[in-house]
Amino acid sequence: MGSTPKMKVLDCLAPLFIACLAILGCTQAVTLEVKEGNSTCIKAELSALLFITYTTFNSTASAQYSACVESEKRLLFSALHALLCHLMNSLVFSPQSNVSTSLPDSTSVDAASSSCGAAGRPPWLVAVFGSGHALGLSFAKNGSFYSVTNLTLQYNLSDTLLFPQSNGSGVVTVVSSSVGIWAPINTTYRCASPTTIRAGGAAVTFSAMRLEAYMPGNDLSPAESVCAADQTTTTAPPTPTTTVAPAPTPPGTPATxxxxxxxxxxxxxxxxxxxxxxxxxxxxxxxxxxxxxxxxxxxxxxxxxxxxxxxxxxxxxxxxxxxxxxxxxxxxxxxxxxxxxxxxxxxxxxxxxxxxxxxxxxxxxxxxxxxxxxxxxxxxxxxxxxxxxxxxxxxxxxxxxxxxxxxxxxxxxLDQDQMLIPIIVGAALAGLVLIILVAYLIGRKRSHAGYQTI
The missing domain is CATH 2.40.160.110 (Porin)
Incomplete structure (x- = not known):
């Protein structure tokens, strides 16, 4: 499936915004905890950058569109005229703007929406910030590991400070189920490298993240599961040579x-x-x-x-x-x-x-x-x-x-076969010895029978 123009814009501009904000030091780290009584079940320490594409309102084209609609009414909804009006409508709302913002230090956990997973509900961490915006992470446990199953971003287009000249209003919700964050139970997920997750017309980039769900205590576990991006080396590659790399050495028999x-x-x-x-x-x-x-x-x-x-x-x-x-x-x-x-x-x-x-x-x-x-x-x-x-x-x-x-x-x-082999070999050797002994005795008897008494 090919990338849409909106996705291409996100792919191209998101790294630029990330780099700029990192250089300027605009991203802020926040600590979020979901509690049940006095016990903490989810804890996150992270920085998050939100990159959102939204459509803007063109006042000049809007006036022309309104005049076109009035004219369409007078022309009894001519099909050709209606087509022209709809083409003009695309001009009214087609301009797009991009906004980038980080989670502010005032971000807090929404206790009413967050949950430790009681009554069959999955654990949820919902962080609220600004004028009606929210970022949510849902968790699930599969055997011995836990994972982030969904990322939900809600942004309020009525926030004119964040979305100037937006043609829409109200809260927009986008969801991504391709998060890629998981770790063994009783282990902290750690990823210092930027990790970008796209959802609809938005992208969320986490960095300096330490996260744990299904916590056994009130603090992050000292055992850590490090993301793949942090495990890659950043040293310069060695100068190419014609030497062929040796084959990996077999590890030998494992310890019991x-x-x-x-x-x-x-x-x-x-x-x-x-x-x-x-x-x-x-x-x-x-x-x-x-x-x-x-x-x-x-x-x-x-x-x-x-x-x-x-x-x-x-x-x-x-x-x-x-x-x-x-x-x-x-x-x-x-x-x-x-x-x-x-x-x-x-x-x-x-x-x-x-x-x-x-x-x-x-x-x-x-x-x-x-x-x-x-x-x-x-x-x-x-x-x-x-x-x-x-x-x-x-x-x-x-x-x-x-x-x-x-x-x-x-x-x-396999063990029975291994035990059977020496038994078979031993029996065969015993049989061979017996055959040789019998043959020797028969031969000796015949040799004695050849002598006659004088």
Missing amino acids: GVFSVTNSSGTVCLLAKMGLQLNVSYVSQAQNKTVQELVNVNPNLTVTSGSCGSTTASLVLTQQTTTLNFTFSMNSITSQYHLSGINLLANWSDMTAPFSASNTSLDYLRSTLGRSYMCNTEQTLLVVPAFSLNTFRLQVQPFGVTASQFAAAEECQ
């Missing part, structure tokens, strides 16, 4: 980690012991092409969370800008459980955009209630074409854990 999830009473309800290796295909910023990378999960740098239920359980592993989510399902009729879903969110420094992959119809690691599943042999779990997961020395038990220990294990077919 022990992970557990506790229920509301503090009892361990899920146990896992495994080494994990991510196999991801993504578009590289440095190479400007799709690359495949193996990344080991370091258990010493991993934060574990999750939940336990009677028929579903989850294990969430978060390592800096990477979140890996396992979902286990139980069949209450057969008392069998299996790994039914894997979700990966990654925002690595070389990625052109955050990577997301999910599959909720898997059937891996199947075992019986009251037993754990074990597979020491390396397994490859295919999730989507661009992402697979390699497991090493794995043992999991998502249901029926007692005394914080694994129950007796059901071994995977």
Whole structure:
């Protein structure tokens, strides 16, 4: 779909306004909090620049248009004359103006419109400023991460100081659902670089942003999820040479980690012991092409969370800008459980955009209630074409854990095959030795039978 002239104007002029206001120091940082009682659920520290295109009123052309309409009435609404009047009407309202303004330090949270998400409503942060203007962010939680699902901007064209000679009046509302702001739960989203979000005939550029929703405390979490723009290096590129870059070194076998999830009473309800290796295909910023990378999960740098239920359980592993989510399902009729879903969110420094992959119809690691599943042999779990997961020395038990220990294990077919091979080889060698021994005894007996007593 091609860009409209209005979008082209925004693309061209917005960076210019941003640069000018940054140089002049016009943008201001504001702190906004949504509270429920004495607890803070949403907090944002940011600067925001609003760039709005609106149509203006041409008084001369308006007078001509009014005369044209009166003439049209006298001419009994001639079709040709009506067409000329409508063409003139486009002249009246076609001129456009652009206005740029930043959130003032007097910006405040609208407590009536903002919400922590009670009664099934999504969490909302609504900031009000000026003469009837508002900026809103709605949030949602998906598994182990939260995101800004919508940005809403309301601007009041009746504000003649901000919109001089506007041909309209009243509040205009524009919405964008392509925001691209997300982070793991209990993590602060941080982005110092300017981030522009377009909505209708407006654009909002955030900078110096620190933001968190679903907060566990009243202050931003010290753990941060850094946006991709901040992760790119600003150093000058090296002088091109003819040296071919070496192939990336394989990461080797990952370390084995022990992970557990506790229920509301503090009892361990899920146990896992495994080494994990991510196999991801993504578009590289440095190479400007799709690359495949193996990344080991370091258990010493991993934060574990999750939940336990009677028929579903989850294990969430978060390592800096990477979140890996396992979902286990139980069949209450057969008392069998299996790994039914894997979700990966990654925002690595070389990625052109955050990577997301999910599959909720898997059937891996199947075992019986009251037993754990074990597979020491390396397994490859295919999730989507661009992402697979390699497991090493794995043992999991998502249901029926007692005394914080694994129950007796059901071994995977790969381990059984690995054990069967030496048995088969040993049996073959024993058989070969037996055959040689029998042949030797038969040969010896025949040689003795050839001698006759004199």
